[in-house]
Amino acid sequence: xxxxxxxxxxxxxxxxTGEALAGYLxxxxxxxxRALRLHRETGGTAGGAExxxxxxxALRRSARRISGSxxxxxxxxxxxxxxxxxxELAWLSxxxxxxxxxxARLERLLLALHRLSGSTTVPAQAVGAAVGGGxxxxxxxxxxxxxxxxxxxxxxxxxxxxxxxxxxTLARTRAHSTGLQAxxxxxxxxxxxxxxxxxxxxPLTPAxxxxxxxxxxxxxxxxxxxAIAALPLVTAGHPYNAEALVHGLSPDPSPxxxxxxxxxxxxxxxxxxxxxxxxxxxxxxxxxxxxxxxQALDRHRDASEAAAAxxxxxxxxxxxxxxxxxxxxxxxxQRHEVEAARFAFQQCWQKRTVTTP
Amino acid sequence: xxxxxxxxxxxxxxxxTGEALAGYLxxxxxxxxRALRLHRETGGTAGGAExxxxxxxALRRSARRISGSxxxxxxxxxxxxxxxxxxELAWLSxxxxxxxxxxARLERLLLALHRLSGSTTVPAQAVGAAVGGGxxxxxxxxxxxxxxxxxxxxxxxxxxxxxxxxxxTLARTRAHSTGLQAxxxxxxxxxxxxxxxxxxxxPLTPAxxxxxxxxxxxxxxxxxxxAIAALPLVTAGHPYNAEALVHGLSPDPSPxxxxxxxxxxxxxxxxxxxxxxxxxxxxxxxxxxxxxxxQALDRHRDASEAAAAxxxxxxxxxxxxxxxxxxxxxxxxQRHEVEAARFAFQQCWQKRTVTTP
Numbered sequence: 001x002x003x004x005x006x007x008x009x010x011x012x013x014x015x016x017t018g019e020a021l022a023g024y025l026x027x028x029x030x031x032x033x034r035a036l037r038l039h040r041e042t043g044g045t046a047g048g049a050e051x052x053x054x055x056x057x058a059l060r061r062s063a064r065r066i067s068g069s070x071x072x073x074x075x076x077x078x079x080x081x082x083x084x085x086x087x088e089l090a091w092l093s094x095x096x097x098x099x100x101x102x103x104a105r106l107e108r109l110l111l112a113l114h115r116l117s118g119s120t121t122v123p124a125q126a127v128g129a130a131v132g133g134g135x136x137x138x139x140x141x142x143x144x145x146x147x148x149x150x151x152x153x154x155x156x157x158x159x160x161x162x163x164x165x166x167x168x169t170l171a172r173t174r175a176h177s178t179g180l181q182a183x184x185x186x187x188x189x190x191x192x193x194x195x196x197x198x199x200x201x202x203p204l205t206p207a208x209x210x211x212x213x214x215x216x217x218x219x220x221x222x223x224x225x226x227a228i229a230a231l232p233l234v235t236a237g238h239p240y241n242a243e244a245l246v247h248g249l250s251p252d253p254s255p256x257x258x259x260x261x262x263x264x265x266x267x268x269x270x271x272x273x274x275x276x277x278x279x280x281x282x283x284x285x286x287x288x289x290x291x292x293x294x295q296a297l298d299r300h301r302d303a304s305e306a307a308a309a310x311x312x313x314x315x316x317x318x319x320x321x322x323x324x325x326x327x328x329x330x331x332x333x334q335r336h337e338v339e340a341a342r343f344a345f346q347q348c349w350q351k352r353t354v355t356t357p
Numbered sequence: 358x359x360x361x362x363x364x365x366x367x368x369x370x371x372x373x374t375g376e377a378l379a380g381y382l383x384x385x386x387x388x389x390x391r392a393l394r395l396h397r398e399t400g401g402t403a404g405g406a407e408x409x410x411x412x413x414x415a416l417r418r419s420a421r422r423i424s425g426s427x428x429x430x431x432x433x434x435x436x437x438x439x440x441x442x443x444x445e446l447a448w449l450s451x452x453x454x455x456x457x458x459x460x461a462r463l464e465r466l467l468l469a470l471h472r473l474s475g476s477t478t479v480p481a482q483a484v485g486a487a488v489g490g491g492x493x494x495x496x497x498x499x500x501x502x503x504x505x506x507x508x509x510x511x512x513x514x515x516x517x518x519x520x521x522x523x524x525x526t527l528a529r530t531r532a533h534s535t536g537l538q539a540x541x542x543x544x545x546x547x548x549x550x551x552x553x554x555x556x557x558x559x560p561l562t563p564a565x566x567x568x569x570x571x572x573x574x575x576x577x578x579x580x581x582x583x584a585i586a587a588l589p590l591v592t593a594g595h596p597y598n599a600e601a602l603v604h605g606l607s608p609d610p611s612p613x614x615x616x617x618x619x620x621x622x623x624x625x626x627x628x629x630x631x632x633x634x635x636x637x638x639x640x641x642x643x644x645x646x647x648x649x650x651x652q653a654l655d656r657h658r659d660a661s662e663a664a665a666a667x668x669x670x671x672x673x674x675x676x677x678x679x680x681x682x683x684x685x686x687x688x689x690x691q692r693h694e695v696e697a698a699r700f701a702f703q704q705c706w707q708k709r710t711v712t713t714p
Contacts, residue, residue, distance in 0.1 A: 314682045321681035325671045328685020336693055 016279065018076045018208030024278040025069060029199035032062040036192060039183070056096050056179070063093040066195070068274040072220045073213055078203035085198075088191045095182045101305070102172035106164060108306045112333055113161050113326070117154060156322030160330060163313050163323060217275035224268040228349065231261055236342035237350075256335075259304045262342065266297035292348040300341035307334035373636065375433045375565030381635040382426060386556035389419040393549060396540070413453050413536070420450040423552070425631040429577045430570055435560035442555075445548045452539045458662070459529035463521060465663045469690055470518050470683070474511060513679030517687060520670050520680060574632035581625040585706065588618055593699035613692075616661045619699065623654035649705040657698035664691035 035058035042051030067089040070082045182188055269290065277284050310331040314324050392415035399408030424446040427439045539545055626647065634641050667688040671681050 314678065319678050321671065321676050321678055324678035324681040325685040325688075328682040328687075329689045330685075331682075332686045332689030332693070336689070 016212055016214055018073075018204050018211050018213060020281075021069065021073050021076055021208070021213050021278055022202040022204055024281075025066060025202045026199055027282065028062045028065045028069070029195045032059060032066070032195045033192075033199060035059040035062065053100075057100075060093045060096050063089045064270070065274050065277070066198070067093070068271045069278055072271055072275045073216050073278070075216065076204055076208035076211060076213060078205060081203045085191070085194050088187070088194070092182065092188065092191055096179050098175035099172055099179055102168050102175055104302065105306050105309055106168035106172070108302060109164050109168075109310060109330065109334075110161055112306070112330060112337075113157050113164075116329060116333055117157050154322070154326070156320070156326035159320060159323040160310075160313070160326040163316060163319065163327075164309065167313055167316075168309065214279060217272075217279055220268070220271050220275045224265070224272045227261065227265045227268050231265060233346050233349075236339075237346040256304055256308070256338075259300070259338070262297065262300050262345075263304075266294070266301060269294055269297060289348055289351065293345055296341050296345035296348060300338055300345065303334045303337035303341060307331050307338065310334060373569055373571055375430075375561050375568050375570060377638075378426065378430050378433055378565070378570055378635055379559040379561055381638075382423060382559045383556055384639065385419045385422045385426070386552045389416060389423070389552045390549075390556060392416040392419065410457075414457070417450045417453050420446045421627070422631050422634070423555070424450070425628045426635055429628055429632045430573050430635070432573065433561055433565035433568060433570060435562060438560045442548070442551050445544070445551070449539065449545065449548055453536050455532035456529055456536055459525050459532055461659065462663050462666055463525035463529070465659060466521050466525075466667060466687065466691075467518055469663070469687060469694075470514050470521075473686060473690055474514050511679070511683070513677070513683035516677060516680040517667075517670070517683040520673060520676065520684075521666065524670055524673075525666065571636060574629075574636055577625070577628050577632045581622070581629045584618065584622045584625050588622065590703050590706075593696075593703040613661055613665070613695075616657070616695065619654065619657050619702075620661075623651070623658060626651055626654060646705055646708065650702055653698050653702035653705060657695055657702065660691045660694035660698060664688050664695065667691060 035055045039052055039055035039059065042055060067086050070077060070086050070089075074082060273290055273294070276287070276290075310327050314327040314331070392412050396409055396412035396416065399412060424443050427434060427443050427446075431439060630647055630651070633644070633647075667684050671684040671688070
């Protein structure tokens with residue numbers, strides 16, 4: 001793993017070339033293979049072991065980094081190979097991410113229901129249902145336990161919680177099966193074989209070994225900066241602008257039209273972070289601004305999807321008006337979270353804490 | 358009207374005494390009688406004339422000021438007289454305020470429904486219903502007209518709007534009748550007679566003519582400052598704290614337990630403003646901070662009551678789930694407004710723009 005420690009601002013450092021990218025890709029491919037081994041050792045197909053969840057997360061983590069770097073540094077790599085493997089890595093990380101997404105969504109919604117009910121404690125079985133029903137057995141992030149379960153929940157909120165639990169647990173169970181099927185498929189084995197090759201041999205173009213990759217990284221950062229500049233940051237920087245609640249009255253689970261540009265910035269921020277890792281090596285200093293901005297955008301995405309799940313649940317036929325009312329409050333609460341996340345992003349983005357490369 | 362122009366910070370000004378209070382009360386009593394005459398001239402009992410609405414507002418305005426000054430400067434006034442007239446003035450201004458409150462509440466909720474539906478225009482007949490159905494004929498505050506009425510409203514939002522329109526128009530019509538009855542009652546005539554006496558003769562205590570009223574005004578300001586200090590201003594100063602949504606899941610129209618202290622501050626702010634008027638005379642310089650803070654607290658009260666009205670409507674038996682869902686979103690939106698108003702209050706209260714006396 002000839003990972004180079006490069007500081008592009010250090011004039012005494014050797015020239016930065018495509019070798020930096022090759023080193024990064026080899027390291028990530030090795031991470032991928034290590035995660036895959038861990039997944040098999042922890043009884044992947046049986047499901048449920050904690051190590052398996054960690055392994056799946058590590059697989060997704062390296063798949064995202066390889067795929068992102070292939071995108072940013074496209075001109076330095078063999079085009080045919082790169083265009084073949086990228087969609088496969090995207091399919092893999094998307095498929096493997098669904099189970100955790102449903103689990104986190106249910107947990108977020110049940111916690112919100114309890115917060116909105118004025119209860120500071122969370123019934124253990126409610127959160128337990130969010131994390132114990134689909135076979136991963138992953139421990140919940142230690143929510144406070146309630147002395148009297150469901151003590152403060154209204155009937156409508158309790159019914160709304162049960163409905164969401166049923167719907168999202170079903171979705172999660174399906175995602176779990178789909179993930180296991182994917183990991184056992186010929187399609188996956190083809191990806192794994194390609195990544196195994198990548199761990200020893202990166203298909204750089206002939207020119208890449210002497211090409212400076214920094215302009216490509218700078219272009220990725222510019223795409224991020226331009227996308228952020230196009231966001232309605234003035235609105236987001238104004239608390240309580242109520243923009244995000246617009247379209248909230250229809251229990252319409254389709255993506256909120258205003259959220260798209262923010263989701264896009266989230267992806268561009270990731271690409272920028274990975275490009276920094278390529279240039280600066282594994283000991284890249286943490287850029288607190290990038291970290292905080294990324295967390296705000298994750299929270300934005302999670303709240304946006306949770307709001308859509310509440311709206312979706314409200315379309316269930318024959319639910320009681322009290323259930324629908326609670327889902328309406330819950331939807332609005334999550335759209336409120338969307339706005340709060342935009343505000344947090346805007347707040348942290350305005351201060352340049354660490355100079356980016 | 359020997360209203361004195363007093364500047365307590367001006368050492369060349371004459372001594373401030375109870376005469377300042379007497380002048381203020383005589384002036385307010387005269388305003389009250391003028392409004393009453395206007396009300397009778399514009400055909401009060403027939404209802405509906407715009408002049409009548411203005412007259413009722415002016416009646417309430419002076420009744421509040423007389424009542425508030427009697428409270429703050431209690432020790433300077435004949436106790437028996439003061440304790441007799443104050444509850445009657447409070448009854449009067451409360452009774453006369455209800456019709457406008459229901460009208461404004463419906464208008465606020467219908468505007469919110471349209472905003473939440475993503476429509477930037479408001480169907481004329483929806484707002485028309487809010488202002489034309491109860492007999493006052495007061496002009497709406499020029500909302501934008503819609504080309505295609507109800508164009509963007511979902512079925513649930515439209516039904517929720519119709520339900521609120523029905524319930525609040527009924528409440529407003531009843532309040533209108535109650536107001537007319539009150540103005541024709543013996544109880545009202547007794548108050549009016551007392552105010553007529555006040556316009557010529559203020560029952561000051563013998564000592565009041567040589568007593569400085571400023572310590573009593575300072576005490577009123579201290580009660581305000583203490584009440585504000587007891588508010589959770591740190592929470593209110595943090596945008597998107599979601600505190601106000603707590604208890605939102607139960608369609609419970611009872612007063613929100615967290616709102617009380619804010620409503621109390623609103624009343625204390627009024628008393629402070631009236632005490633300033635007593636000391637500084639009718640040409641009291643506008644304190645922008647007090648004005649803005651008062652507007653934020655009015656908005657807080659209005660949103661709090663509108664949220665309760667949405668919750669109340671959600672308890673109507675046999676409504677459709679889509680209607681209940683829309684009312685849940687609407688409730689959460691208005692609780693969001695409550696938080697935004699607290700935030701605005703906190704923001705403006707932190708900056709001392711004008712030194713208060």
